[in-house]
């Protein structure tokens with residue numbers, strides 16, 4: 373089929389959405405849709421929305437106001453532009469989106485985008501098509517593999533969804549309501565997808581899932597697998613040189629995952645393991661199902677298995693009932709773990725979640741003060757972690773051209789962006805770089821002679 377129609381997808385939020393947006397483009401490609409970066413030229417505009425941040429739905433409605441102008445502009449030129457809303461806001465709002473924004477032609481949830489061709493055909497005939505059911509069929513079975521050209525255009529590092537949904541029900545979080553129950557893909561299907569990506573030149577695979585280490589897909593022997601065993605299976609795929617996974621829950625760290633960090637050198641020594649709070653009282657109110665001590669024990673076990681492992685986390689400050697003493701516990705946890713980086717947020721109520729109805733909501737000023745103190749501390753830790761890399765060699769997967777001529781940007785094993793001067797044909801290679809300068813967010817270096825060892829990637833260099 374010829375690529376005559378144009379598709380623009382705007383993706384918000386997490387990597388799961390970025391992955392889903394690629395899959396939507398892959399499904400529509402055989403139907404003649406080619407992607408465009410210019411929404412005004414598109415025949416189909418899809419907003420792939422995220423519900424996790426505050427006032428997410430309101431932001432989508434105001435974006436739809438802007439999209440309406442594009443649609444009107446296209447109509448003036450005699451073109452029909454279809455508008456779709458996908459993702460978690462679509463799942464949560466459903467019909468309401470069509471009611472409030474009649475400019476929208478189709479609404480579909482994260483579990484329904486495999487039906488996109490049929491939904492689109494309906495939207496061309498009738499107005500306001502909505503599909504937010506949790507279907508019985510497996511959407512992954514209906515997905516199209518990307519073409520080698522599409523994979524190449526997306527770069528040498530790729531995400532692969534292995535698990536979706538969440539059964540944890542942390543009291544602040546909307547994910548269990550928008551993404552549904554935990555479900556895992558079979559190992560064989562994931563291995564096949566990764567093989568295809570590696571054949572097209574992808575060198576780094578990040579396995580993603582809302583709760584990725586709750587992974588329990590069918591193994592090659594027909595029995596439920598674990599994330600650790602899946603990582604072992606993927607480590608053998610030719611061409612794959614780096615593996616990562618995100619986002620993990622402390623409760624689901626098991627022996628096989630610890631063993632994977634011990635046994636697989638290509639599993640990168642960087643782990644995003646959200647804790648949310650350092651106070652047991654708040655962890656219980658959040659329904660996190662782990663204590664501070666449990667979390668610290670996991671960190672210790674992981675470091676025992678892979679001494680150069682660096683950690684990052686998510687934190688929420690100002691959860692209902694959080695006292696100054698509770699917040700101090702969070703600060704002391706950060707000091708104790710020594711993160712390489714972390715995300716932190718002010719608690720904000722999500723309608724429909726238990727915490728939204730809890731008493732003792734914290735005043736905005738207290739939340740803001742706690743957040744800035746925590747962020748300053750995290751930034752100090754991050755700078756210190758980066759500074760430890762100065763004068764060391766690190767392996768860098770070269771990903772793309774940098775901002776300045778002749779410069780390439782890649783990632784260190786610890787996910788730090790590294791800028792260095794190198795020929796553009798080396799994109800896709802893992803090189804050894806001597807780190808000469810470090811900033812709060814990036815490292816700067818130069819290509820080290822071939823054969824230079826990466827001794828710096830050791831516990832003594834990285835222990836923060």
Ligand code: 5AD
Pocket residue numbers: 424544545546646648686687688717718719720721722
């Ligand atoms: N308020 C503030 N932060 C939240 N997060 C999730 N829900 C909320 C909320 N209601 C944060 C958590 C989670 C990250 C993705 O977003 O820290 O790990």
Ligand code: SF4
Pocket residue numbers: 538539540541542545546547548582583621
């Ligand atoms: Fe949300 Fe908690 Fe599930 Fe993470 S584990 S997606 S924070 S409910």
